[in-house]
Amino acid sequence: MALMDPPEGLGPQGTCLWEEISGAFVLRVDELRILGDACREVDLIERMHVELQTAPLIVKGSMNQDVANPLVQELRQHRSLVARLLAALKLPDEEDQEQHDARARSSQARHAALARWRGTA
Structure with missing residues (x-):
């Protein structure tokens, strides 16, 4: 950046x-x-x-x-x-970002598993 x-x-x-x-x-x-x-x-x-x-x-x-x-x-x-x-900037803290990244990975894995289960992958 x-x-x-x-x-x-x-x-x-x-x-x-x-x-x-x-x-x-x-x-x-x-x-x-x-x-x-x-x-x-x-x-x-x-x-x-x-x-x-x-x-x-x-x-x-x-x-x-x-x-x-x-x-x-x-x-x-x-x-x-x-x-x-600084609060007005609404910057994400590292913990929030890590949790967001983990939820995104979990969501992606869930979508991939569902796609495989349905036979569409």
Whole structure:
């Protein structure tokens, strides 16, 4: 399958995701857009994750109270968005494909056996 060039400006994580998916599946234009958005989100998540590594998990809120660093919530939201974007692509997972292939082989074998039994093979 031909590997499509990734969109301009993707970082390493986004490029890796783009290459993995676009190299394995033929996608429509609308699906390519969704994939591009997911790749940009993955890069943004990586940047926030790196930033959070050196940032405190607890910061002062507007009333000087201790609150979770807003990056924690942002990371959760962006990870959820990536999951929704990738789910929107409706890509088959390997197990689904293996089950589909096994059912297809079983169906072909059944048709061949019936044809032999009927004497039409």
